[in-house]
Amino acid sequence: MSSPDIAGILENSKELDRLRKEQEEVLLEINKMHKKLISSPEVVEKPGDSSLSKLKMLYVQAKELSESEVSISSQLLGQLDALMPSGTQGQHRRRIGSEQKKKRVKADSEVPRLSPSMRSHLESLASLKGEQVAARITQENSGKDEWFVVKVIHFDKETREFEVLDEDPGEDEESTVQRKYKLPMSHIIPFPKRSDLSSVPDFPTGRHVLAVYPETTALYKATVCQSRKRKIDDYVVEFDDDEEDGSLPQRVVPFHRVVALPDGYRQ
Structure with missing residues (x-):
């Protein structure tokens, strides 16, 4: 194992540790905002209040940190795999050991990948099943993005994709058959709930x-x-x-x- 290889692994390990610590700090801020909104929900109605904007920014930051952590973890896995010994003697045993190592490293990286707040957010998205939401859909004939009311069929927590149904394709469609789409989280906006003012x-x-x-x-x-x-x-x-x-x-x-x-x- 060469010095540059070791230095690269150590550098990525330090970066991974920094990302996790920053995630913890963001999570603390999110929890503070949650407590504030729960105890005083009327604060968002005051002129000039920016509580919801701050909370959105914190969620965006948490998402970016999680994605960065995944990227660094993948780099570390690649560096470790590249340094694993090769050869014919005992190859099968080493291959199994490598897979176990990858699984352990992957499991370790996945545990903190999502903060409790982000996991709660994903759970709330999964609860949208059967609900109508606003969805950004790219039209095949024009390539333009348009927004429609669709019904959520399923939310995949692993891929973070929604499966939705366009229940009303419209009279100008070539076919009146209801169409299904798979869309990322960024293409979905939940509507306000009439039951939770x-x-x-x-x-x-x-x-x-x-x-x-x-x-x-x-x-x-x-x-x-x-x-x-x-x-x-x-x-x-x-x-x-x-x-x-x-x-x-x-x-x-x-x-x-x-x-x-x-x-x-x-x-």
Whole structure:
């Protein structure tokens, strides 16, 4: 085993340790935010409060750290495999030992890969089975991304992919057969729950959102026209490119069919 090989393994080991420590720090911050929101849920309704934005940033950071940990762990496995002895004598025994070593290292890396908070998040995504969500789907004929209301059939925690069903393909489709899609987590946005008003976001006047166009299952970019007095009140919005007689009509959309406009939204 050469010195550069040893140095590379030690460097990746240090980086893995740093990532795990940073994950723990982020988890502590997430837990603090959870406790704050549980004890004082009304804080998110105060003007200028950024609790939800901070929580989202922490989740994004936790996700990036987890992915980085997976990448470094894979590099370490590759470095260890490259240094394993080769030859014909005792080859079968060494191969078995190598597989056991890989399994141990993989198991060790998988244990901290997901923080308890992230595991809880994945569990909540799995609970969406049977629920309707907003989904970004790439159209085969045009290659454009469009947002539709779909039904969750299954969530795979290993691949972190959703299997969804487009229950209403539309009259302009060549086939009226309901279509299934497999989509990554980033292409799914859960709708607010009517049974849990405390989790319903309140978008102020002027905020850009993604809303279901009335009497359709398609979502488009819209602008909130007036603030709501109660969480059960509907939104009044103006949809982009919805011009009638030279002006944008104001349309009513139920609060549980309005979500935050995704970063980098393109129509």
